[in-house]
Amino acid sequence: RYTGLIAKYRDRLPVSDDARPISLGEGNTPLIRLNNIPKDLGCDVDLYVKYEGLNPTGSFKDRGMTMAVTRALEEGSQAIICASTGNTSASAAAYAARAGMKAFVLIPDGKIAMGKLAQAIMHGAEVLQIAGNFDAGMRIVKDMADHAPVTIVNSINPYRLQGQKTAAFEIVEELERAPDYHCLPVGNAGNITAHWIGYCEAAGRRSDHLTDACSFCHGQCRYASAIVGDRPTMVGYQASGSAPFLRGEMVEDPDTVATAIRIGHPQSWDYAWKASQESGGWFDECSDEEILEAQRWLAAREGVFCEPASAASVAGAMRDIRNGKIPEGSTVVCTLTGHGLKDPDIAIQQSANAISTIPAELDAVRSAILDR
Numbered sequence: 001r002y003t004g005l006i007a008k009y010r011d012r013l014p015v016s017d018d019a020r021p022i023s024l025g026e027g028n029t030p031l032i033r034l035n036n037i038p039k040d041l042g043c044d045v046d047l048y049v050k051y052e053g054l055n056p057t058g059s060f061k062d063r064g065m066t067m068a069v070t071r072a073l074e075e076g077s078q079a080i081i082c083a084s085t086g087n088t089s090a091s092a093a094a095y096a097a098r099a100g101m102k103a104f105v106l107i108p109d110g111k112i113a114m115g116k117l118a119q120a121i122m123h124g125a126e127v128l129q130i131a132g133n134f135d136a137g138m139r140i141v142k143d144m145a146d147h148a149p150v151t152i153v154n155s156i157n158p159y160r161l162q163g164q165k166t167a168a169f170e171i172v173e174e175l176e177r178a179p180d181y182h183c184l185p186v187g188n189a190g191n192i193t194a195h196w197i198g199y200c201e202a203a204g205r206r207s208d209h210l211t212d213a214c215s216f217c218h219g220q221c222r223y224a225s226a227i228v229g230d231r232p233t234m235v236g237y238q239a240s241g242s243a244p245f246l247r248g249e250m251v252e253d254p255d256t257v258a259t260a261i262r263i264g265h266p267q268s269w270d271y272a273w274k275a276s277q278e279s280g281g282w283f284d285e286c287s288d289e290e291i292l293e294a295q296r297w298l299a300a301r302e303g304v305f306c307e308p309a310s311a312a313s314v315a316g317a318m319r320d321i322r323n324g325k326i327p328e329g330s331t332v333v334c335t336l337t338g339h340g341l342k343d344p345d346i347a348i349q350q351s352a353n354a355i356s357t358i359p360a361e362l363d364a365v366r367s368a369i370l371d372r
């Protein structure tokens, strides 16, 4: 029986043998091979999506939260805190509830998807809506740690990265090789960093520059004997209105419909650049329109519903496959970081004309169907 990531990868995670894992059965998410979109593109690529929306709270954050909360509990912490664009707060609230701990979450006023807010509220977190954006919240949270007995569970907490690296383990186990390209949406840049750490470990190699990421765990990271010898090219996509990696500097007023990645001051800036450089990768940007089009396409052509930020990975990959930057014959994995149900408002706004209001009569339905 699958009982979560710490149980499965205990020997490859910095967690003590007697730690009681706080788990909701996170991880072990589907790696879905796309059939129709490559045909629509007219390109011969093996294109997969890692559907992280099927984690317990509907995003990849659960991978990191099981580690961060398990460690916080083990260290005697009674409360956790995070700034969040939504998914971190949802996950922190759930895992804190599971652990019997308090969760304080700082969210940007008016810029959080309803599903995520519902989760934080229902799991009993103290929801602090700040008159500012994620970056403002992040600054406050980093100061708070010196003024209150709370553990920060944002991805500056290295145990978050250690938990999130397991997605790379699952991918190489399933493909029996590393993909040629791994594409992700990038906000705070913890996830692209974590994937690179995971791929390095799966290849039996310590990342040349990322060792300090692991030294956070006092070098306790266990390096697996090489499962695969290769590592992917890491490609990060940002929303154009919130793309510090493309601007080469922090962005003061990030804005995008993909509110999950509406982040102008990525906390893992240095690590993400190292992962990109070490892997021979790149960053690129996608417009909100490209992001929403990819979100619709994934749902309508492949049956996979992800939230807007997640679709940036496929929007960017499709463009780079079309323009040949990702060559024919490549094996490509795109991480879909969150479930589409997180942000129902944007989904419904997109497809207002998909709804016909008709009389509750057989004839009306029959003609509606025959008209199609």
Ligand SMILES: Cc1ncc(COP(=O)(O)O)c(/C=C/C(=O)C(=O)O)c1O
Pocket (backbone or CB within 6 Å): 059, 083, 084, 085, 086, 087, 088, 089, 155, 185, 186, 187, 188, 189, 190, 191, 192, 260, 261, 307, 309, 310, 337, 338
């Ligand atoms: C759906 C979704 N897709 C991509 C990202 C970007 O990952 P990182 O580059 O590791 O930050 C996030 C991040 C969200 C938060 O940072 C938060 O919840 O506070 C996300 O929720």
